[in-house]
Amino acid sequence: MNDLFTPKALTDVSNLKKNKDDKTYTAHDIEVLEGLEPVRLRPGMYIGGTDAQSLHHLVAEILDNSMDEVVGGFASEIRVHFFENGYISISDNGRGIPIDPHPKFPDKSALEVILTTLHSGGKFKEGAYEISGGLHGVGLSVVNALSDFLEIQVVRQGHLYKQSYEKGIPQGPLMKEAGKYPGHGTKIIFHPDPEIFGENVQFDPVFLYHRVRSKAFLHKGVQIFWSMDVKEETSSSGDGKEQEEQLVSQKNRIPKEERFFFPGGLSDFVNFYLKEAPKVFNLLFSGEGVLSHGKGHVEWSLAWPLENDEMSEETLLGLMSYCNTIPTPQGGVHEQGFKAGILKAFRSVAERMGFKKFADIAPEDLFKHMKGILSLFIKNPQFQGQTKEKLVNSDLARPLEILIKNQFEQWLLDHREEAQDLLSHVELLIEERLTQKSQKELERKTATRRLRLPGKLADCRATGRSGTELFLVEGDSAGGSAKQARNRDTQAILPLRGKILNVANATLDKAEANQELMNLSLALGCGFGVNFKEKDLRYDRVIIMTDADVDGAHIAALLMTFFFEKMPNLVISGRLYLARPPLYRMVFGKDIFYARDENEKNAIIKRFEKKIQKFEMSRFKGLGEMSAVQLKETTMDPKNRTLERVMLGDSDSFLKEFVNDLMGKEAEKRFAFIQENAQFAKNLTF
Template identity: 40%
Template structure:
């Protein structure tokens, strides 16, 4: 979206709102956390500034480099941060932007029409949380440089050379005093930069990793059309070309791309000013309303739906749909728990009218495509009716009515979900040990027999015929799919406990796929855990030790004076080899156990992984496993 009418971007447009001291004291308030997520967020804050230049039509290329020591530089060919003296502060504007919180061209000034970035805290926060940082601005034939340490000015802005063109280079080294870890992950950065390149068509983003001498370039002229094709690349699509809508109204611009595939799940991703609106909002509801209305109107007019037939539901029409909705607007209002829900009410009708007009015309002009979409929805409606009947059988009338609970569930005595946990245990023998070894007050055990169904390849009505899945739904107590209500869960922690072998890893992935596809809120709100049983039992001189990895085994052997004839090492092949007491001591005792919380940070990445691991296409799965096998000992999400 090019908006070049306002070319003046100088020091007079930089407004100052607040000082920097608080950032180092409470970094989490400004970048979300000091974990790996916060570390990567620093890069996005700087890149967002370059993207904002691109949105105004002044920047074409952004280069992000991870240096050998995990420092980062971001270079763009935009207009360059203003270097003139800021009237109110009496210092160069670039220094103000780097050292004063909420100073920037996006706060009330006319420097920017539209800007991205969720926190909008930008460069000053990155500077405050970096042990060293410098900015180089190329402007009017000169190169200016200024250096900082932990947010403080180390050198004044000076001219260090001459150069044609314009742009900004920001270099920073995250502060090890602040962050839990300071090692960047190439794939995590690549995921977001690829997303930004899709969302801002035509922009070129280059990511280089000097640690491993590898690089990737992201550049998509097709915008969201390319994005949807990319997301569906491991699926069988029902029509070759995505349906693409682009439009502007007043100061709002909209881009939508949709494409159907033969799966039974919907994948809708929405963005506002490049921010992933995880909780949806008015742009998403405008799209859904329009899609449902237009397909029903078409189905009625061309007699796919007879007079007495009920309308298709939104859920029917979205089965197998991959869609991306991206709006750009001047003053977005973000709401919701994580401030990722778009609240601007006027956006709903703008998206509805722009999409309806275009999509209605597409159906009229391509009756073959319309038939594919309507047939898919009619099949989904029949399956939904079958699923509703099956669901009636599995629904629990009352969470305290234990008769409705699955027979093999050994429930806990507490009725307070907040203190309760349920172990989903692979196999009956391990289930027996777990039942004996547990703390009955707050630990419930649900043994699962055999392999769980691969839900990636089935509709809900078929899934509900599967006894093990019905047991889990009844045990968890919150329903399934569209009717899932997280407030009704009976256990705060749902713990997957499988053997530490290949089969165990497969069952774990099948269970995670089920939860992600049909009880997504459990995953998103951190209720799903993976138990970590030990790999080895080491006995020496009547003392017993447990090791959870090869590394830990070597450490223990070192501590006990090496391996000799008195040392007995047993490698556990499965949970069934442990008796009740050992299972409690190693894997279930809250004082000693290790639980991994399943944390899926990025819905798009998660969706892709489950499609690759559980879908029909073999080649992407082989590639994924080869790529990731080096990084992890057992493939897990």
């Protein structure tokens, strides 16, 4: 802890902005909503899964807690260290988590309550935090539960306190170290549990580095210190001396140590990413404001760069949005309100400048080349899902729209030259868009007339491919429900009769003679095998929607084999998906829950059995048993459904051998695979 709790390392925080009442942060500020649930049993409920993205969410949670201290005016420094053995250390010089006994649990310290109880923390108590990253139960307790080791160190009132945990279980009482320790703050060291994330669990230091840097951009006053352990590689210089390579790899260069401090905040962020990229105009539209009725504070910085071949992937990102320093990659109401305000302001100024087609300006015309960052700070943010990727506070969009419209409209009027440059740029994009639209409509109508679409296909109304989906379903029964449940504008349905031909052990002539495969090929419009042309594909996405049982899995496997063998580019381009329909429906009082497998079913029952003794449960034998409303709600509505993208690995030879072993003619290879991977069978539903 000497790196954090020493006089040299600490910054004077006496001048930092505090809450109005400068409330004392004690155990009374920790409000417990409910006990700890079996996080280890169902990690997906709390961090979205056990993949690499979910693994890094653990770091994000701890880092967000430290940023909450910064935003609240209680901390000025954060330190992040990545250890070579996979451990992570995150510390801040904030107030330090309270260590006194908790009022509701007098035998435990508030620190232990926070670490072992879901929905506990100062963010549930009015006054302890003015602004924080949200109230979902994805916090320190979840990180603790999913770590095989976690140690927490707290300095408060001149003393250092320590406690260690393994898999969420304290390994001893909270210990007070001897001696005096200046300063204050919290330090957490943890390692994700391989039992949860797999034996090859590993953080990506490049991803962590970029995430840490983005946090520093979001708050002008914070200093964030990044450091890491790497294997020392040496290279010989011209004079024969050995030089240490402070790199993770030659491809992804990041330093072993760096201090992030950006006094310009969001403007520094935009300038950093755009660098010297040519722009429609060189000025940034940057500003900040307070939403009406005290709903929050917003900051932004925008530019309109011109695309060129030298732009990096990061440069090509559009609007990057945050709420209380938490990234919201799926956007939400703050993005909607912000963009609505920008669009209305621009249309208004375009009309004043004599542009007759101002009403024809579409969002894509203005936002296609717009790059920038939006950062919102509000009380009580509401996110969709446990991983906080989309903001859903419904009362924010309108106040944000009004604020941004007024500010951008005034900015354009004050910068007439830049406004004219932007209008000229948008005029070109409108022309380009209308030309492309006419061409696509003509191409689709021509293709539709040329194709003999299969009679069972319920096509969508859209005339272009963008945003359209083709659902492949089992039989007419499921097809009937799906046709009623679909969005007729963008979703098409093609029922398939039984199990299709296994193309892995069939000749080309046999495949071309198979009626179901020909219907599928005709519906897609792109041919297959050597005749496949992706540009002729009639849908953006192809979604395999089969029953949640063994037969359904077999049909899905046969379809995936077909696409792998005959349309691999469709899979490579990320257009093939698997729908995840539920297997069970459970009713607890007025609440209805759907479970996709036995594990989800058991977890839901365990969650409610003590509260509600009686409940109803039904098992769907197939998609055809579900009503159109249920099918739409659980499997087809983009707002609620779960899709899994089918992706290919890096090795073509391995994939071909793997598919041939599982789907080919030699049953011995399939049997050998089952013997070697028998533990997989326990997850199958019969």
